[in-house]
Amino acid sequence: MRFWVFSVVCSSIFIITCHVAHAQNDDNIVVAQEWEGIYEILERNELEPKVHKKPFIEANKQKLGGDTLLIAGTTYLLPDRILTPIPDKKTIEKPSSYVNPLFGKKYEKVPIIDNRLDGAVYYLVSGHGGPDPGAMGTYGGHTLSEDEYAYDVTLRLARNLISHGATVYMIIQDKKDGIRDDRILKIDRTETTLSNQTLPLNQKARLKQRADEVNKLYHQHKGAYQRLIAIHIDSRSKGQNIDVFFYHHQNSTGGEKLAREIHDVFKSKYGRHQPGREYHGSVSSRSGLYMIKNTLPPIAYIELGNIRNYRDQLRLVISDNRQALANWIELGVINDYGKSK
Numbered sequence: 001m002r003f004w005v006f007s008v009v010c011s012s013i014f015i016i017t018c019h020v021a022h023a024q025n026d027d028n029i030v031v032a033q034e035w036e037g038i039y040e041i042l043e044r045n046e047l048e049p050k051v052h053k054k055p056f057i058e059a060n061k062q063k064l065g066g067d068t069l070l071i072a073g074t075t076y077l078l079p080d081r082i083l084t085p086i087p088d089k090k091t092i093e094k095p096s097s098y099v100n101p102l103f104g105k106k107y108e109k110v111p112i113i114d115n116r117l118d119g120a121v122y123y124l125v126s127g128h129g130g131p132d133p134g135a136m137g138t139y140g141g142h143t144l145s146e147d148e149y150a151y152d153v154t155l156r157l158a159r160n161l162i163s164h165g166a167t168v169y170m171i172i173q174d175k176k177d178g179i180r181d182d183r184i185l186k187i188d189r190t191e192t193t194l195s196n197q198t199l200p201l202n203q204k205a206r207l208k209q210r211a212d213e214v215n216k217l218y219h220q221h222k223g224a225y226q227r228l229i230a231i232h233i234d235s236r237s238k239g240q241n242i243d244v245f246f247y248h249h250q251n252s253t254g255g256e257k258l259a260r261e262i263h264d265v266f267k268s269k270y271g272r273h274q275p276g277r278e279y280h281g282s283v284s285s286r287s288g289l290y291m292i293k294n295t296l297p298p299i300a301y302i303e304l305g306n307i308r309n310y311r312d313q314l315r316l317v318i319s320d321n322r323q324a325l326a327n328w329i330e331l332g333v334i335n336d337y338g339k340s341k
Contacts, residue, residue: 028078032070037338039116041070045078049114055079102170103159104178110162117166120225120337123214123297125171126154127232129191130199132206135235137307139184139317144307146233148177148185149316153304154231155179156326161333169194169217171210181319207290218296225340227258228299229329230291233316236306243270243281244325247292247301250285254298259283261339262300262332269328302329 032041038056039049047056057064059077070076098110127150128134134146151172156179158168174191191199193213200206218226234242246263248255263283270279286292292299304325305312315321 028080029075030078032072032074032076036070036072037335038070039114041076042078047078052079098162102173102175102178103155104180106181107159107179110159112165113163115165116334117161117164117337120227121167121169121217121221122158122161122333123169123171123217123226123228123295124154124158125210125214125228125230125291126151127230129172129174130189130206131201132199132203133187135233135307137235137309137313139310139313142184143187144184144313144316145187146235146307147191148187149307149322150231150233150304151177151191152180152185153322153325154229156323157229157231157329160326160330164330164334167221169214171213172199183317183319204290208294211291211294215294215296225337226297227254227333227336228291228295228297229258229333230299230301232301232303233305233307234303235308238308238310240306241309241311242303242306243279244305245281245303246283247286247289247303248283249292249299250287252298255292255300256283256285257339258298258333258336259300259302261336262302262329265328265332265335269324 030041030045033044036044038053042049042052042056056076056079059079063071063074063076096112098112099108100110101108103110126147128145128147129151132147134150136146137144151174154170154172158170159179161168171194172191173194174188176188176190177185193199193209195213197209200209214228236242244266246259248259260283263281266281267279270277286301289301292301305315307313307316315325
């Protein structure tokens with residue numbers, strides 16, 4: 001059996017002596033934006049996080065809590081660019097890249113941006129697959145299937161998380177379908193489990209199969225921070241436009257926190273990119289679902305939209321929108337992990 005496991009560990013060992021200027025001018029004062037952390041505010045102001053993170057914390061320690069999420073609307077001082085020495089490039093081990101053909105030829109090389117998710121283990125499960133295409137819809141005379149679009153978003157999310165140093169397990173895999181930028185994703189039955197098992201026709205057996213794979217890995221990573229993200233697409237009446245919504249186990253604090261962090265990012269992004277359109281995505285418990293009820297890691301169960309509704313279909317068929325879904329989920333995941341430490 002071949003096991004496709006995404007695990008990246010990058011380290012840079014160097015010593016830097018940094019100073020923050022005592023006199024600050026207006027160029028050193030910035031206002032934190034919604035859902036902005038230390039890395040984001042430094043990068044937005046063209047400062048290198050590896051170099052300037054410590055002096056930023058030192059300059060703003062009275063305004064920082066136990067995590068790296070800043071308070072929107074609050075002013076912060078930036079480290080002085082002149083008095084913060086830049087280390088010799090030769091002494092820095094630059095982030096490497098990770099290659100895995102599961103992402104497809106175009107996307108198989110994953111740049112390692114940082115180690116913000118180092119130590120975190122994620123199990124990603126896209127809904128249905130194999131003999132079960134899941135929910136179905138019709139778009140421009142073409143048939144859309146839940147399993148293909150959920151899988152594409154899940155692959156994109158996996159790639160994003162790896163770029164931040166996470167250990168990622170794609171529980172459902174398709175060796176033939178990497179990340180695809182097509183509007184219409186061809187329906188096939190070539191999905192298997194991570195351990196290369198064929199997906200059974202019986203629904204309960206299929207769900208048990210993937211739950212067992214997750215739980216086995218969970219025991220192997222005992223003591224680590226572990227989370228499960230299941231990605232699905234709903235099916236409702238054609239006229240019902242729905243926003244991305246979330247489920248968690250009623251007794252799982254970790255699962256609820258993860259779901260709410262991702263939900264908060266979506267709410268913020270809708271407010272920024274679709275002003276005037278209220279976001280109606282919800283977070284609720286639904287412990288009767290098999291994957292929520294029978295898996296060990298805290299789980300966030302995500303429904304991306306209604307595959308039969310035209311507006312929701314645009315969220316799926318446009319590849320940039322699928323990438324945006326993965327990016328927004330990623331931001332929520334990063335916020336959740338940052339707050340857990």
